[in-house]
Amino acid sequence: MRPFDYQRAERLEHASQLTMPESGMSIAGGTNLIDLMKLQVETPETLVDISRLPMAQIEDTDEGGLRIGALATNTATAVHPRVKADYPVLSRAILAGATQQLRNKATTGGNLCQRTRCYYFTDTTQPCNKREPGSGCGAIDGIARLHAILGTSNQCIATYPGDMAVAMAALNATVEIAGEGDTSRSVSVRDFHRLPGDEPWRDNVLKDGEIITGVTLPKPIGGTQIYRKVRERSSYAFALVSIAAIVDMEDGRISRADLAFGGVAHKPWHDPRLSDHLVGSEPSAALFDKAADILLDTAQGYGENDFKIPLARRTLSAVLAQATGTEI
Numbered sequence: 001m002r003p004f005d006y007q008r009a010e011r012l013e014h015a016s017q018l019t020m021p022e023s024g025m026s027i028a029g030g031t032n033l034i035d036l037m038k039l040q041v042e043t044p045e046t047l048v049d050i051s052r053l054p055m056a057q058i059e060d061t062d063e064g065g066l067r068i069g070a071l072a073t074n075t076a077t078a079v080h081p082r083v084k085a086d087y088p089v090l091s092r093a094i095l096a097g098a099t100q101q102l103r104n105k106a107t108t109g110g111n112l113c114q115r116t117r118c119y120y121f122t123d124t125t126q127p128c129n130k131r132e133p134g135s136g137c138g139a140i141d142g143i144a145r146l147h148a149i150l151g152t153s154n155q156c157i158a159t160y161p162g163d164m165a166v167a168m169a170a171l172n173a174t175v176e177i178a179g180e181g182d183t184s185r186s187v188s189v190r191d192f193h194r195l196p197g198d199e200p201w202r203d204n205v206l207k208d209g210e211i212i213t214g215v216t217l218p219k220p221i222g223g224t225q226i227y228r229k230v231r232e233r234s235s236y237a238f239a240l241v242s243i244a245a246i247v248d249m250e251d252g253r254i255s256r257a258d259l260a261f262g263g264v265a266h267k268p269w270h271d272p273r274l275s276d277h278l279v280g281s282e283p284s285a286a287l288f289d290k291a292a293d294i295l296l297d298t299a300q301g302y303g304e305n306d307f308k309i310p311l312a313r314r315t316l317s318a319v320l321a322q323a324t325g326t327e328i
C-alpha cells in the first residue's frame with residue numbers, strides 16, 4: 001500500500017473540498033476501497049473519512065417514500081421495517097450480497113460506487129483501460145466469465161457488480177448528491193452509473209468533490225417483488241445474472257412490470273421496452289420469450305461469457321412465471 005494522508009471530514013462541505021482534487025478519495029465502510037488500495041489499484045494521496053458525517057438515518061419522506069442516508073449500512077437498510085414491508089425487493093437484493101460482516105460495514109454510498117470485479121482491473125500487471133486509460137482491455141480476448149453482454153464498448157466489457165442498485169433501479173429510486181459549496185443535485189439511479197463508451201474509467205456521473213448524501217425511494221407500489229440472483233455458489237459470490245422484478249396483475253393481465261438486471265452490463269440494466277411489451281398482456285411462455293428477445297436484441301458474448309445470453313433468457317422467463325403464477 002502506498003503512503004497516504006488521512007483526514008476526517010467534520011462537515012459535508014469539508015468532505016467535498018478535500019475530495020475535489022483527483023488525488024482525494026472519500027472512504028465510508030472501507031470494504032472495497034481498502035482492498036483496492038492494498039492492491040495499488042487505487043492510490044489516493046488523501047483519504048477523506050466521511051464515516052462520522054450525520055448521513056446514516058433512514059426516514060420517511062413527505063411524499064410517503066423512504067430516504068436512506070448514504071452512510072446507512074446495508075444491514076440497517078435490509079432489516080428496516082419499512083424496507084422489509086414496502087420495498088422487499090431491496091431487502092432481498094441486499095441480503096443476496098456479500099456476507100453479514102461485510103453488510104454490517106458496507107454503506108449505501110459505497111455500495112453504489114463499488115468498483116468492478118474484473119480480474120484485469122485488480123491486477124496491476126495486466127492491461128486495463130479502466131485502471132490505466134489507453135493500456136488496452138485484457139478481458140475482451142481473455143478471461144471474461146463475469147463480464148457484460150449488454151452496452152459494452154471496444155474499450156471495456158466490465159460489469160457493475162452490485163445487487164442493491166439493481167433493486168433500486170427497478171424501484172426507480174433517486175440518488176442525492178452534494179457538491180462544491182452547498183450545491184446539490186438529484187439523479188435517477190437508472191442514470192447514475194454509466195456505460196463504458198470511450199471513458200471506461202468513469203463508472204458513474206459523480207464529479208470530483210461530489211458526495212452521495214442519500215437515496216430516496218418513491219412511495220410504495222406494492223406488487224409481487226422478486227430478486228433472483230444466479231451465481232457460481234449460493235452465497236458469497238457476485239451475480240452472473242440477477243433480476244429485480246416488481247410485477248402486478250389486474251383481471252388476469254399484467255398491469256405493472258418494472259424490471260432491472262445485474263451482472264449483464266456496466267450499470268444496472270433497465271430497458272423501458274420490457275414494461276411496454278408486458279403491461280396489458282396475459283402472461284404466457286410466448287410473451288416471456290418475446291420479452292427476452294427484446295432484452296437481448298443487442299446482446300454480445302465474448303467467448304467465456306456467451307452462456308450469459310441463454311442464462312438471462314431463462315432467468316427472465318422463470319422470474320416472470322413466478323411473479324405471475326404462470327406455468328411454463
Ligand SMILES: Cc1cc2nc3c(=O)[nH]c(=O)nc-3n(C[C@H](O)[C@H](O)[C@H](O)COP(=O)(O)OP(=O)(O)OC[C@H]3O[C@@H](n4cnc5c(N)ncnc54)[C@H](O)[C@@H]3O)c2cc1C
Nearest residue numbers: 028029030031032033097098106107109110113162163212
Ligand atoms: C468478499 C466480498 C464480497 C462481496 N460481495 C458482494 C455482493 O455479492 N454483492 C454486492 O452488491 N456487493 C458485494 N461486495 C461489495 C460490498 O458490498 C462493497 O464493498 C460495499 O458495499 C462498499 O461500501 P463501503 O461503504 O465499504 O465503501 P468504501 O469501500 O468505503 O468505498 C467504496 C467507493 O465508494 C466511494 N464512496 C463511498 N461513500 C461515498 C459517498 N457517500 N459518496 C461518494 N462516494 C462514496 C469511495 O470513495 C470508494 O470509491 C463484496 C465485497 C467483498 C469484499
Ligand code: SF4
Nearest residue numbers: 118120128137156157
Ligand atoms: S473489461 Fe474494463 S475493467 Fe476489465 S480489463 Fe477491460 S477495461 Fe479493464
